[in-house]
Amino acid sequence: MNFLYHLGRYAIFVKDVFRRPEKHRIFFSQIGKEMEALGLSSVGIVVIISFFMGAVITLQLAYNLEIPIIPKYTLGVGARDTMLLEFSSTMVSLILAGKVGSHIASQIGTMRVTEQIDVLDVMGINSANFLVLPKVVGMILMMPILVIISMGVGIIGGWLAGVVAGEVTSADFVYGLQYAFVPFYILYSLIKSVVFAFLITTIAGYWGYYTNGGSLEVGQSSTKAVVVSSIQILLFNLVLTQLMLA
């Protein structure tokens, strides 16, 4: 029953979020600010994590595929497909669910408990739309960029680790990157990232918006936002993979 209650309220919340903005000039300036606050500020962590994950993936593949009949360029193929298919979209989204999701939920939750949302409501402003829609749009615009950065940096990390550790030559790795390349994998990854961006921002916005109480509840909302959006990312990853790759 609790699940159905939240699902119903979430649906109503999303409907309110996607109404026409009050002032387009303010809406567009907010999108710019959110792209910076949610997207640009996440570039650093995405670069660091992607670089090391790409490196580790390559080394683990190398250590597990030490069979003479398997060509060395397989490391390039493995690193590329792992980054393109799963890591850069799903894992980066899970990491951003923690960073961005908790940021959104605690920001909106604090606005709720300090009556800042009531100020908007008294003025007749659709507070759900005013606060959450710019975040949804900003994140949807930034997420594919972050995913592409993650793909590139992860592959560079894999190449560097493989070459420096002496597991593969640069030429073999680059050949592997080009071998049996399926361009659709990039599109698949970008589509997933857009869906995940929507889930992270709306779920975090929902938990923040309906915070009731004080600082303790703001913390609880933030935790719930991260947990629920992470589970939804995993669930939708499964569904989208089945729909798009099966």
Add this chain to the structure above:
Amino acid sequence: MIEAININKSFDNKIVLKDINASFKTGCTNLIIGQSGSGKTVLLKSLVGLHKPDSGSVMYDSRNFTAMSSDQKGEIRKEIGMLFQGSALFDSMNVEENVRFPLDMFTNKSLEERRERANFCLKRVNLENVNNLLPSEISGGMQKRVAIARAIALNPRYLFCDEPNSGLDPKTAIVIDELIQEITREYDMTTIINTHDMNSVLAIGENIIFIYNGAKYWEGSNEDIMHSDNKELNDFIFASKFFKKIRDRL
């Protein structure tokens, strides 16, 4: 004038407001007083539309606010200014942006005109040279004044104040009270103040409504209150020995 007609409100089967009838006059400071938990904040939020009454209606100058569509309510809301207990300034905006916010949202004035109006409102509440400071960089009393400046930015006809003195020292509290009263008279607004501060009651209580256990128990002015024989009101107003002594001497 704002009228509350037979307002009832309950949460999870707990009755919070019982058949409240009250009139709040234009051009004077109307006070809702009562103990913590008596229902005065729920009444204020019901009047302003943040809570929907279970039954009854709220009339804004004979316009039935409760029965209006959300679009019609939106028009009335542009005539409302509200000062919240904790000031509720937007943390991410500086002082000037906070005051300018209603103007940015609801007017088509140029940036220069909006800034001019914001500066006028800030000057009206005796605040100058704080435009670029964030709410966290100014004192609680200054935050209240910024919130008042924001509330009057659109020249509202109705001003609601939820415990405007909470957390302020007595001297600053009086400054805020007097400011609200001055502005009310100057702009001929209908001002409703929710308070349990006795200094406010005695200083600016031109029309007072006493709420006890969710029901209206008494109505009168700050002069009437000193001579009331309502037991619940006297227990609330003259709760301290000091106030009891003052009353006995009158």
